[in-house]
Amino acid sequence: MPRTARIPVLILTGYLGAGKTTVLNRFLAASGAPIGVIINDFGDVNVDAALVAGQVDEPVSVAGGCLCCISDPAQLDQAFKKLTRPDLRLDAIVIEGSGVAEPPALLRLVMDSRVPQVRFGGLIEVVDAAHVPQAEAAGWDLEQHVRAAAVVLLTKTDVVTDPGSRKALEARIHRANPHAMIIEAPHGVFDPALFVDAGESEEFDFGQLALWNPGETPGESHSEHGHPHHHVHHQSVTVEHDGAVDPVALSEFALDPPESVYRVKALVDVSTSSGPQRFAVHSVAGYVTVEAMTRGQEEPLASSLVAIGLELDRADLHARLASVCLPTTAPPASAAQLRRLTRFRT
Template identity: 25%
Template sequence: MEMDTRIPVTIVTGYLGSGKTTFLNHLLKHTEEKTALIVNEFGDIGIDDQLIEQTKEEIIEINSGCICCNVRKDLIDTLSMLAISRDEKVIEFDRVIIETTGLADPAPVVQTFLMDKEMVEDYFIDAVCTLVDAKHISRHLDQQGEAINQIAFTDVVLVNKVDLVTKEQLTDLRKRLVRINPTASQHLCESSRISPGEVLGIYSFDLQEKLRAHPDFLNSHHHSHDDEISSLALREVKPLNLKKLNLWLSFLVQIQGENLYRYKGVLNIEGKERRFVFQGVHMLFAGEEAGSWGDDERVSELVFIGKNLDKKSLTEQFQQCVTE
């Protein structure tokens, strides 16, 4: 049998705050293969490429919109560029990982690799991998079609943050996941830690199985996110006061935590020589000092994704955290 020389692709999806960036950091750190990573953001400012730790991997960011909507052409162009660069020995990589925004339905992303002639010649789908936040996923399954689609279309479900739920809650969740997708394998993990061998090089994508579950997915894709869900990108060149920032965020999550699906940022804190990175999901958030700024501009970038965001109020409150 002739060996398949095409490039394997792993599609990583999961609803907002499921732990995809942490998962990618862990995955890239513990695999010997060289990886080209394509990151898709929902919003005007890209944060994920800063949160992903510096490795030997090639990181490409697409943040002009959801990867399942208006940036499909950008995705194809990016993949074409990667294939050409690999053939010409400009860059070396063994596989591609695509991280979709938390609001993306993976079906049209998969569709790209099955219906575009150039993509079919250069790439094949290894697996679709979906992370779920064990603590918060149930409410999203009740409210958002994307969360259900991500699970229904996946090959591997990583049930993350299992340390934050009881055994009974975990059992109920796993049963619910099986009802949505009985063929996907399930792996339990904490802090997005899992062996790369469970998700890379597993060749588990089965088109016929996908067509049985979603018989119309190869048709033209029409997709719209909940109009109430939006993103807000904030940027500030002046240093921030850490005490004011903590007070604001603590107040914010108490008042609006249920509507804050995801918020994350890389911040320039007064008196600190290192970047301050923080991430949050609903009522839970944490921050820590990360890498040095080096020669990069010391600028704070913060992104909120949520329901019914009061953008004017959030912008004004953020400005009040600036050092006087």
């Protein structure tokens, strides 16, 4: 599927000690992609100097991107403008929030950004599964922090000896946010392809890159104790269609995807009475953005839809994506039908 120009912005949050800096460093090391990083409260963060280095408020080359510090919305947009320069060719931007940052506030900052080159790519909450009671005793609120998350990464699950406590934790997360995807990341390792499209045309499988540590050969990853990691990779289902899509059906699918689906991305044509229109549609755990795209006047109708997640029911998902596609004999979408999709337009 062709990439669209807007850069996804991922928000990485979690209380101090939850492991989010380890997650960030693993993400930068494993992704093999140019990633921009925005760090809030730089003095509280200990990011691996081999991956991220620089002076606060002074953009520098970092893992293919830049490092800035933010303290207000205007500064955040300034950071976005710097990081979306065409010469940087970034695949994603990661904001690492401070340990006390409220996720809903960070999400609103990104969603309300006036920089047209960025789009919301998801909020990832890092939770130390072994020390939730200690964090809550110090004032951290689990329900408040996972409420806005698209993904909850559970770190240090390898040291949780009571399976019942982990199940109880997952149940609390689901009650607070039924739409959040919970992923175990005991050593801060997870599959970057759930979040970033980089590496689609590379020789290595992008999901496999998530398993290795710096200094190891991809595919030969081991834990700190010398035992192999066993992680579930992302899965994807793609439907290519030589025609237009139903804007109402697509908007409903993007708003409420199957529970196992984290991301939906689509480059689609919609037939209207004034001619076909092309849109790029992104959905992250039900957060939908739509962008109008240019298309040649003589270009044939073409639509591509991709759903990405974990443990997918591939046959059912393929059928649901295919049901969004229209036959060539279908009438053009009405203005009201088109508005169901374009209401998410940015």
